[in-house]
Amino acid sequence: MESFEVLLEKSGAAHGHLCPGQAVGVRMAMLGCRLIDLNEPTSRDQIKKLLVYVEMDRCTADAVAHVTGVKLGRRSLKFMDYGIMAATFVNLETGHAFRIVSTEESRDLVEVYTPEIADKPTQQLKAYQRMPDSVLFRVQQVEVAVPEEDLPGPTRFKANCSSCGQIVRDRREVVRNGRSFCKPCTDDVYFSAAHEITWPDMNWAPKEK
Amino acid sequence: MLKKIKLKDAVGSKLAHDITEIRPGEFKGPAFDKGHTVCNEDLCHLQKLGKNNLYVIDLEEDEIHENQAAAILAAALAGEGIFWKNEPHEGKINLVAETDGLFKVDTTALAALNMVDEVMCATLHNHTLVKKDEKVAATRAIPLVMKRVAIERAAAIARQNGAVLAVKALRQARVGLVITGNEVFHGLIEDRFAPVLSEKVTALGSKVDGIAFAPDDEKLISKAICDHLNQGCDLIMLSGGMSVDPDDVTRKGIQMAGATEMNYGSAVLPGAMFLAAYIGEIPLLGIPACGLYHRITVLDLVLPRILAGETIGKADLAFLGHGGLCKDCQDCTYPHCPFGK
Numbered sequence: 001m002e003s004f005e006v007l008l009e010k011s012g013a014a015h016g017h018l019c020p021g022q023a024v025g026v027r028m029a030m031l032g033c034r035l036i037d038l039n040e041p042t043s044r045d046q047i048k049k050l051l052v053y054v055e056m057d058r059c060t061a062d063a064v065a066h067v068t069g070v071k072l073g074r075r076s077l078k079f080m081d082y083g084i085m086a087a088t089f090v091n092l093e094t095g096h097a098f099r100i101v102s103t104e105e106s107r108d109l110v111e112v113y114t115p116e117i118a119d120k121p122t123q124q125l126k127a128y129q130r131m132p133d134s135v136l137f138r139v140q141q142v143e144v145a146v147p148e149e150d151l152p153g154p155t156r157f158k159a160n161c162s163s164c165g166q167i168v169r170d171r172r173e174v175v176r177n178g179r180s181f182c183k184p185c186t187d188d189v190y191f192s193a194a195h196e197i198t199w200p201d202m203n204w205a206p207k208e209k
Numbered sequence: 210m211l212k213k214i215k216l217k218d219a220v221g222s223k224l225a226h227d228i229t230e231i232r233p234g235e236f237k238g239p240a241f242d243k244g245h246t247v248c249n250e251d252l253c254h255l256q257k258l259g260k261n262n263l264y265v266i267d268l269e270e271d272e273i274h275e276n277q278a279a280a281i282l283a284a285a286l287a288g289e290g291i292f293w294k295n296e297p298h299e300g301k302i303n304l305v306a307e308t309d310g311l312f313k314v315d316t317t318a319l320a321a322l323n324m325v326d327e328v329m330c331a332t333l334h335n336h337t338l339v340k341k342d343e344k345v346a347a348t349r350a351i352p353l354v355m356k357r358v359a360i361e362r363a364a365a366i367a368r369q370n371g372a373v374l375a376v377k378a379l380r381q382a383r384v385g386l387v388i389t390g391n392e393v394f395h396g397l398i399e400d401r402f403a404p405v406l407s408e409k410v411t412a413l414g415s416k417v418d419g420i421a422f423a424p425d426d427e428k429l430i431s432k433a434i435c436d437h438l439n440q441g442c443d444l445i446m447l448s449g450g451m452s453v454d455p456d457d458v459t460r461k462g463i464q465m466a467g468a469t470e471m472n473y474g475s476a477v478l479p480g481a482m483f484l485a486a487y488i489g490e491i492p493l494l495g496i497p498a499c500g501l502y503h504r505i506t507v508l509d510l511v512l513p514r515i516l517a518g519e520t521i522g523k524a525d526l527a528f529l530g531h532g533g534l535c536k537d538c539q540d541c542t543y544p545h546c547p548f549g550k
Binding site: 105108109112113115116131132134135138 | 316317320321324325362365366369524528
């Protein structure tokens, strides 16, 4: 794994700005990988062994994903919408899993660790570099039973929505009275008032060279 | 885990913790020690102490008693020059100076430790001069029973920079004094700086090896410094000439003598025009005229730290600002006042 400084710089660039959440996320990822013995998580032989569950969609999540190389599209990054500054690192080969929680007290201790800095964002960024892991994080060893349909790899399960015909992958269908439905055909959906439209330049496609 | 039992059912049980008795102005201490077996005769006394129920401890594998917790914390807190005995008193362990010296606290690590739920450590102020066997800190776990992992995490936090607490013995410096000023050099007035500085030096266990007088001439001030260094002095203190007048050339003299680091100005009153410089590893302290008038100045804050082996830089002089204002009390009670705390 690259040094903290290098990872922080690259993570900040990938995220779009260098913020305190990047420092916390990079360190969380470094600790998580160390605990599950995957010290080169982006290497060819380790990348398929790692799953990471992030519990927030904040800056820290991007840093964790950047350092570990996990991605939503590879199914190695799982988003659990808990609103907690925490992530769980799972070694699929050994089954070892550790949940790392960013402590609330670390936020209160920022000024204590950086008394010479007055500017708040700079102070936070520096403080989260100075604090030892013991202050920044609490760690739980956990067991994570990863369902077969959540594992990376080819699609193993497909179902047809009995209402609209949509194919639903990975057991995300909703079964009611023995019939399968896609989520949009149930009430449990994030949008409303859906109706199909046409749009300008409907036949656009990238030109082949 | 703690189980509550009624007092009337407690005869024959062992107490899970010391039971404290407080008689205002007369006594505070354990009326009953942890492990004491409750007998019929105790019931009335316990009732008078407001105890109608008692705890019986049934520790789970991942739990520890407050006494064990206090010992883990004390071990993590104690650094050089600190000792403690594994004899918790009402769940609390005192940490004591092993030697005379300067008490030092890693205030950052202390704050981080105290942010952990259910543990605490209270200390004297950082940079307090202490005597051997003086209590400098105390620690305890707050609940009677707690999870071992929480205590171990707190202990790790305490050890983040080695240890939170230390007492550094003061070295015995060979001090060279340079008293500057035409008025003294030419005998127009009698010097009163040398006795004041000598007293402060000897009070801290060091000795004055030589006193040189120099006029307001940077070359001669520089020569006086070099002479002291050549004679083996390992701390130079200069008085006067630290202000902004054209005749104030002590700083120039220090520079000319080969100072590798110079920090002029401290966030302390009295002592704003104080200077801490170094020639190699040898400190040079420039004491402004306030040192003559005020009993206690920035010198009293800095000199013990120098003798305890600290290198005083710009940040150290700046951070003295909070608490660095002397109230000029008619009856000075320093160090028992807020100055320098």
